[in-house]
Amino acid sequence: MSLKEPVLCKRIPTQPWGNPKDRKIITYDQYVKTGGYEALDKALGMEPAQIVDLVKDSQLRGRGGAGFPCGLKWTFLPEPDGGRRYLCVNADEAEPGTFKDRLLIDYDPHLVLEGIAIACYACQLDTAYFFIRGEYRHQAQVVENAIQEAYEKGIFGDKGLMGGKSKFKVECYLHRSAGAYICGEETGLIEAIEGKRAWPRIKPPFPAVEGLFGRPTIVNNVETLAALGPIVEQGAEWFKKMGCESSIKGPPSFGPKLMGVSGHVNTPGVYECDLGIPLSTLVNEYAGGMRGGKKFKGAIAGGISMGILGPDQFDAEMDFDIGKKYNVMGLGTACPTIFDEDTDMVAVARNIARFFKNESCGQCTPCREGAQWIYKLLCRIERGDATSKDLDLLLEIAGSMGIMPGTTICGLADGNNWAVRTIVNKYREEFEARVRPSCVAVGMTVGTS
Amino acid sequence: MAWIVKPSATQEIEKRKKPYVTDKMAKRFETQIIPRYEKKQGALMLILHEIQHEYGYIPHQAMIEVATLLDLHPGDVLDMCSFYEEFHTQPVGKYVIGVCQSIACEVCGHQAILDHIKNKLDIEPHETTDDGKFTLLAMECLGACEGAPCALVNDDRHDNLTIKQIDELIDNLPD
Numbered sequence: 061m062s063l064k065e066p067v068l069c070k071r072i073p074t075q076p077w078g079n080p081k082d083r084k085i086i087t088y089d090q091y092v093k094t095g096g097y098e099a100l101d102k103a104l105g106m107e108p109a110q111i112v113d114l115v116k117d118s119q120l121r122g123r124g125g126a127g128f129p130c131g132l133k134w135t136f137l138p139e140p141d142g143g144r145r146y147l148c149v150n151a152d153e154a155e156p157g158t159f160k161d162r163l164l165i166d167y168d169p170h171l172v173l174e175g176i177a178i179a180c181y182a183c184q185l186d187t188a189y190f191f192i193r194g195e196y197r198h199q200a201q202v203v204e205n206a207i208q209e210a211y212e213k214g215i216f217g218d219k220g221l222m223g224g225k226s227k228f229k230v231e232c233y234l235h236r237s238a239g240a241y242i243c244g245e246e247t248g249l250i251e252a253i254e255g256k257r258a259w260p261r262i263k264p265p266f267p268a269v270e271g272l273f274g275r276p277t278i279v280n281n282v283e284t285l286a287a288l289g290p291i292v293e294q295g296a297e298w299f300k301k302m303g304c305e306s307s308i309k310g311p312p313s314f315g316p317k318l319m320g321v322s323g324h325v326n327t328p329g330v331y332e333c334d335l336g337i338p339l340s341t342l343v344n345e346y347a348g349g350m351r352g353g354k355k356f357k358g359a360i361a362g363g364i365s366m367g368i369l370g371p372d373q374f375d376a377e378m379d380f381d382i383g384k385k386y387n388v389m390g391l392g393t394a395c396p397t398i399f400d401e402d403t404d405m406v407a408v409a410r411n412i413a414r415f416f417k418n419e420s421c422g423q424c425t426p427c428r429e430g431a432q433w434i435y436k437l438l439c440r441i442e443r444g445d446a447t448s449k450d451l452d453l454l455l456e457i458a459g460s461m462g463i464m465p466g467t468t469i470c471g472l473a474d475g476n477n478w479a480v481r482t483i484v485n486k487y488r489e490e491f492e493a494r495v496r497p498s499c500v501a502v503g504m505t506v507g508t509s
Numbered sequence: 510m511a512w513i514v515k516p517s518a519t520q521e522i523e524k525r526k527k528p529y530v531t532d533k534m535a536k537r538f539e540t541q542i543i544p545r546y547e548k549k550q551g552a553l554m555l556i557l558h559e560i561q562h563e564y565g566y567i568p569h570q571a572m573i574e575v576a577t578l579l580d581l582h583p584g585d586v587l588d589m590c591s592f593y594e595e596f597h598t599q600p601v602g603k604y605v606i607g608v609c610q611s612i613a614c615e616v617c618g619h620q621a622i623l624d625h626i627k628n629k630l631d632i633e634p635h636e637t638t639d640d641g642k643f644t645l646l647a648m649e650c651l652g653a654c655e656g657a658p659c660a661l662v663n664d665d666r667h668d669n670l671t672i673k674q675i676d677e678l679i680d681n682l683p684d
Contacts, residue, residue: 156611156650194595195651197664233545238593255553257592273547322613322654329655364612397613411615415649
């Protein structure tokens with residue numbers, strides 16, 4: 061089960077269709093020559109509601125991590141009331157292990173801009189903010205240039221979309237973030253654009269009703285937007301031929317997906333695959349197999365917050381069912397980090413805990429303090445100073461933080477919670493080997509009774 | 510997300526006569542950045558980037574000036590500067606070397622790279638060399654996991670680092 065031809069990577073040479081060494085930035089002219097902006101042209105000939113229906117029919121699910129159906133998200137918007145409505149493009153790709161959006165931004169920014177224009181027209185949003193993370197410095201320049209080009213060619217700007225083909229005007233701006241993981245959370249991102257600390261908001265109200273500057277706002281991932289052009293051009297049925305149905309009677313996972321493989325593999329990189337491809341196929345056929353021929357020990361499902369796939373889950377299918385089937389939180393960004401047999405899983409857990417400790421925004425106490433404690437406990441276990449009681453304490457703290465236990469505003473703590481709990485549960489013997497047994501008091505009577 | 514603890518009530522702010530936000534800059538902000546946002550405060554992040562680009566860090570006096578420009582309280586601007594890791598409120602070295610320490614880089618051997626730079630420059634992460642040339646940072650994921658271990662040197666990312674490469678890189682940076 062592999063894609064016949066690249067969809068999102070149509071213009072970006074990617075294995076097995078092209079050599080990554082031939083990659084270069086696609087300019088506006090090259091983009092148009094290869095069929096670019098034709099989808100926007102077609103979309104502008106349709107009614108906005110028709111496009112929303114088309115995206116709903118395609119069952120495109122958000123590519124940012126949660127997998128929420130994109131068309132459904134759009135329908136939460138209220139009717140236009142003459143005021144401003146916003147699109148925020150989430151290019152704050154800060155999840156460790158994730159680097160799929162960077163490929164699109166690096167080489168084919170117009171594909172994303174076309175998606176932005178389509179989304180803005182379909183939902184009648186008048187301003188788009190391309191929110192890019194601070195560490196993507198070169199990429200910010202690429203996007204800035206592409207936006208400039210798009211303005212010059214009349215895609216955005218005063219005349220209306222596509223040089224006046226539609227009277228509907230869209231402005232598109234680049235907004236550079238400054239290094240905070242929490243900006244990837246949609247309401248955190250909105251706060252950051254408003255010029256505040258990226259503290260996630262309590263929901264409801266959801267951003268579609270009351271988002272940026274209190275106005276209706278849609279937040280979509282870069283890859284989700286990039287998929288809009290091909291969907292409009294070739295239809296929902298074509299899109300649904302890729303990917304797979306759910307095997308557990310859940311919502312299906314249709315379409316192509318960019319998957320970024322990193323860690324102990326021979327050729328790490330971003331590959332475009334059908335959703336539902338087994339992890340082992342992804343590693344062996346696309347990423348050149350395990351580095352040094354070593355054995356597979358585990359993999360992070362898709363960004364560290366999703367938890368870990370154990371040694372017996374190498375054949376896990378990479379689709380949106382993965383969470384329920386393999387006891388991880390979900391597919392996330394579908395960018396697995398692969399570990400070989402020599403990897404110290406305690407060190408992996410400690411690294412992940414450090415990340416969440418550093419990136420907790422500090423708004424909710426269970427996350428701010430809990431992340432700190434988890435990190436300290438894992439450092440202690442790694443040093444060999446811990447007792448088995450600490451392991452239970454670790455799991456207890458982890459299990460008590462997040463939206464699911466109901467103690468925090470956003471899902472950052474859930475990421476910490478799942479990552480730590482799945483690692484400890486799936487590699488428990490490794491952790492137990494590092495801790496000393498606790499002294500347990502037993503009620504024993506000494507002497508004769 | 511560092512929580513900066515300082516005696517803020519008694520702390521004196523260094524001031525100079527010449528404003529950090531020059532008239533030319535203020536005009537550019539007012540015509541090019543502020544109109545992009547419904548509320549003036551939205552422009553804050555981009556303006557802080559510009560100031561840091563100009564001066565290498567964001568001095569407290571500049572925060573007050575930006576606050577005046579955007580009709581904010583200086584505290585709002587400090588709030589932003591202290592929250593986002595990329596904004597420096599103290600001067601940093603001419604070259605900021607940010608070594609990625611997240612999961613893919615750690616399992617691919619970032620520690621050796623980080624230790625080597627620490628020994629070579631004789632500084633710990635988040636310190637600056639005495640000559641003000643280098644600042645070393647341990648950063649979280651740079652989004653280049655296929656090139657682990659990787660590091661940012663100012664605006665350029667370097668992938669698949671080896672000790673030899675990092676030596677060459679640091680030695681060839683002009684003063």
